[in-house]
Amino acid sequence: MALESSNDYGLFSNTLLGRQWFPSNATNLQRSWQECWEVLQKTYFKKVNSPYAVYFGVNSIDWLSTATMRQREVNVCNKKGLKIYLWEPLSTYDTRKTTHDLYANWNVDELEFIRAKELDSIHEYVVRNNLTDVNVYCPSYKSKIYFQEVYPNIKIDCTPVGWIYPATINVREEEGTYDTDLITKKFWCGNWRYASHRHCVASYLVSKTDSYNVSWLYESNKEILLQNSFTDNLPCKETLLLGADKLDKIAPITMDTPISEKLNLNEYIDIHIDTNPKKSYQECFCAIVNETRYAEPTGLLTEKIMNAMLNYRPVIMVGPTGNLEYMRAWGFQTFSDWFDESYDLEQDHSKRMAKIFDLIDWINAKSIEELKEMYIDMLPTLLHNKIWIEELQEMLLESPITKNKIYKRIRS
Numbered sequence: 001m002a003l004e005s006s007n008d009y010g011l012f013s014n015t016l017l018g019r020q021w022f023p024s025n026a027t028n029l030q031r032s033w034q035e036c037w038e039v040l041q042k043t044y045f046k047k048v049n050s051p052y053a054v055y056f057g058v059n060s061i062d063w064l065s066t067a068t069m070r071q072r073e074v075n076v077c078n079k080k081g082l083k084i085y086l087w088e089p090l091s092t093y094d095t096r097k098t099t100h101d102l103y104a105n106w107n108v109d110e111l112e113f114i115r116a117k118e119l120d121s122i123h124e125y126v127v128r129n130n131l132t133d134v135n136v137y138c139p140s141y142k143s144k145i146y147f148q149e150v151y152p153n154i155k156i157d158c159t160p161v162g163w164i165y166p167a168t169i170n171v172r173e174e175e176g177t178y179d180t181d182l183i184t185k186k187f188w189c190g191n192w193r194y195a196s197h198r199h200c201v202a203s204y205l206v207s208k209t210d211s212y213n214v215s216w217l218y219e220s221n222k223e224i225l226l227q228n229s230f231t232d233n234l235p236c237k238e239t240l241l242l243g244a245d246k247l248d249k250i251a252p253i254t255m256d257t258p259i260s261e262k263l264n265l266n267e268y269i270d271i272h273i274d275t276n277p278k279k280s281y282q283e284c285f286c287a288i289v290n291e292t293r294y295a296e297p298t299g300l301l302t303e304k305i306m307n308a309m310l311n312y313r314p315v316i317m318v319g320p321t322g323n324l325e326y327m328r329a330w331g332f333q334t335f336s337d338w339f340d341e342s343y344d345l346e347q348d349h350s351k352r353m354a355k356i357f358d359l360i361d362w363i364n365a366k367s368i369e370e371l372k373e374m375y376i377d378m379l380p381t382l383l384h385n386k387i388w389i390e391e392l393q394e395m396l397l398e399s400p401i402t403k404n405k406i407y408k409r410i411r412s
Helices: 028-040 071-080 108-113 117-128 143-150 196-208 222-228 237-250 278-282 303-310 323-330 349-364 368-397 405-410
Strands: 011-013 052-055 082-086 092-094 114-116 134-138 155-158 185-189 212-214 284-290 315-318
Touching: 011 028, 108 114, 114 117, 114 143, 117 134, 143 155, 185 196, 185 349, 185 368, 196 212, 196 222, 196 237, 196 284, 196 315, 196 349, 222 237, 278 284, 284 303, 284 349, 284 368, 303 315, 303 368, 315 323, 315 349, 323 405, 368 405
Parallel strands: 052 082, 082 134, 134 155, 185 212, 185 284, 284 315
Antiparallel strands: 011 052, 092 114
């Protein structure tokens, strides 16, 4: 059943969590969530009968702020346990600040001040309804390590229900290619929504080389970069500022999806028809994967890394600390045999960005022929990753999610 109201709550459940209300005219967002819910019922949830809920939205779960369970449902949940799955990564915030953006930029040494809006809502709901056995599973890597102590009435684990791509993606034989003759450029760098770390990486890339396929839809200049940067301690600051101006001159530049006018930072257009532009991958040696989040220690994986692997590309991961570690926990292989991946362990976000820039420079210093030779040497790893996606599809669907050995391996 769907727990929805005039607001887009995005909370779905197989048990009664409180008063129900079903909108007669669902919004596009609600219809999208309904489709996701229906997809989940055909995957690793299809044999699960114990109480559970899935939250597809981001930010606080406002519906839970007033919801009260009937005693009958409380008794069932306390006997069988209630499991709540978060589709999206945690929306963290800094308690020292009076206003909160959707996502906070934070370091491990600031953990005592960091909370998560979704966990706040769930914890409050659990206490109000006297629930005694509630597990919360989210896609944020190491969420248990960072947040369990703050929310003692719930049990937190990393189980990324939202990353259903390995289980549901339609992997076609013609997907991608590892033909080195098609490689004519060094870097693939896709950017759709605006984010400060993406602005930094795209600015650096276009200032250092012309050998790329890049997308950038937004206005860009020195002031915009400085105002929106995740840190005042920008590495290679002058290079970035020059690149920010160059981005403005070439924008809007896209791969496969034509855009006629630049957007301002608050605009977003959801028109990508093909989220896997195969031709643009095939022309490039490696993919710079600019993940949704960067300046936080809780890793996450999205379809962005999946597309790179489906297209047989080595990756430079621009994401939270430990994202490559997270990939390896899933069973994927990374590329430390060929280039320096120590950036993945760097907790300081500015230093991690500087190491990523060093790796871009190292690759850029090589000729296309040298990169083709390296690519051939990488093929066993590239083939493993693509084939492993296909094997994951079967393994993720073979048993309920709480008993699945893949999820048990990554849980933390």
